[in-house]
Amino acid sequence: MTKILAISDVHGEENENLYTYLNNNDIDLVIILGDITDFGPLEFVGTFIEKVADCGVDVIAIPGNCDPKGICNAINEVSFCLHNNIIAYGDAILFGYGGSNETPFNTPGEIQDNKIYGDVFELLANYDYVYNEKVPKVKILATHAPPYNTEADKLESGDHVGSQGILKSIHEFEPQINICGHIHEAKSLSKIGITTDVANPGMLKDNGAVLIDVIDGSNYDISLISLDE
């Protein structure tokens, strides 16, 4: 059994409730879903990740569109940057893709949606190629941008601004879980079709987190939690 806690959109603001939660609960891995900084400074990345790791957990992270250049190196200095990468963790297999599709704000970590599609497609396809059905794994796609037209990408205005590329890849490869961030007000747990749970924890400062309990390679529980409860 593996317990994974996903948090997102730190924007340089720590939340003491996170450390309290990690010290009081049996979590194996924390995944940070990007926008760790608020356009820098990169020094915050090491300080923050080390403080999280000091609670006795493994830490993996991806960059967000509001993180500056050099973010993957800063993550790799203290933990593991999952951007455009795959890692097996217990009975889960984690696929990571940071940054976001284009925004009106011209932020540093924006990637054209057709490139996101190509890259995420390749990540998931590479795993399909080596997949061994005798050793099932829960497929978790960790992205900063949410998939288009879901609860996770909905602005207050009701407009959807997520990534069509991520949505398309999810339709094609049907990972069991997509954890994502980026749209701060879209804290949600919803579903794409019958196959994929989509969870956006919202901002860390608002106490949002997603708890994934990987029971074995085919079974898991997922829930949205509040770190202050």
Ligand SMILES: [Zn+2]
């Ligand atoms: Zn953000």
Ligand SMILES: [Zn+2]
């Ligand atoms: Zn963002």
